[in-house]
Amino acid sequence: MDYLHTCVIGGGVVGLAIARSLAQSGKDVMVLDRDLKYGQGISSRNSEVIHAGIYYPRDSLKASLCVRGKALLYEYCSAHNVAFRRCGKLIVATEQAEEDELDRIMKQGMINGVDDLEYWSQEKIKSEEPDVRATLALLSPSTGVISSHDLMTAYLADLETAGGMFIGGARVKAIEIKDDGYRVHCEIDDGTYDFCCTVLVNSAGLGAQQISHAIDGSDHSLIPPLYYVKGSYFTMSGKPPFNRLIYPVPEKSGAGLGVHATIDLAGQVKFGPDVEYIKAEDYTVSEDRLDAFYEAVRRYFPGLADGQLTPGYVGIRPKLQGPGDSVKDYVIQTPDEHGLPGMVHLYGIESPGLTSSLAIAEYVTNSLADFY
Secondary structure, eight states, X not given: OEEEEEEEEOOSHHHHHHHHHHHTTTSOEEXXXXXXXXXXXXXXXXXXXXXXXXXXXXXXXXHHHHHHHHHXXXXXXXXXXXXXXXXXXXXXXXXXXXXXXXHHHHHHHHHTTOOOOEEEEHHHHHHXXXXXXOSEEEEETTOEEEOHHHHHHHHHHHHHHTTOEEEESOEEEEEEEETTEEEEEEEETTEEEEEEEEEEEEOOGGGHHHHHHTEETSOGGGSOOOEEEEEEEEEEOSSOSOSSEEEEOOOTTSSOOOSEEEEOTTOOEEEEOOOEEESSOOOOOOGGGHHHHHHHHHTTOTTOOTTOEEEEEEEXXXXXXXXXXXXXXXXXXXXXXHOOTTEEXXXXXXXXXXXHHHHHHHHHHHHTGGGO
16 A cells, blocks of 8 residues: 555646645645646636736635736746746627726726726727727736646646656555545556555546545535536638737636637637536537637627638636526635645636636645645
């Protein structure tokens, strides 16, 4: 039987950031993931945006961890040669009826500590982004784009430098609570693998609830419900028509930020994601959503020509809010919440999880201070 100090379940950007932080304390840390390679789930199927922290409710984890995480992330990328571009984004009102929503976003941003937002008039928009149709816009200059793969590679390198390791292709099937920690039962390609650990962090993304249900003797009533929310992306042919990211005002349901335009570091323009509640993981781009994409995008980019959009990829958000529910915050359950020493569960870590990854790692590390 192998014994180690810390196991982090989930090798996405948040799991790797947490493992990196914990390993730098000098303890042995292992990351497990169901996929053979790291970051194959949520972390590689998103907009790759560094968010400013504008939209989220006052005192929410999403707000505080995004604002803190943004600052940490830009500093980290600069120090570790991780590719990024602080390009800024425009949140656009396409008609006067939407302008009040921009006022609300401005006020929320200021409450959250985002003090660099500025209004752009219709004339300013036409001057700076002539292909955008809008009556008014908010500029967020601290928004950027990043290579999520490069970021995760850097986190993994830090983890391994500190003596930690990543093991892929390990599917956690059961967890036993022991007097001195936890016994974890895994399936691997050539059989089974069991080990014991003192600290266990559940950062499994879409699988976080399943991992928690696999813990014999824990309080399963504390596990929040999980909703799969599919978001499709379509890519645009031709040169980028914008210099910045372009976002519509957010959806009133709070389930998404609207079909927005991003430009990745290679210059590829992507539109998405939309919002589609589904029952199980499904990564096929449905072309029957194409007409709705053209309609949504042409509200702020009327120059989009027929045939310019092609299916891109799909991401799935691990939502804690069901259709029609109010907006839900991240749930990070520490021993103070569930009573199990050395265990942390992270639920609903959707956007802005990538931006917040270093701040989430900081939060989790602080919650486990007694073990390091």
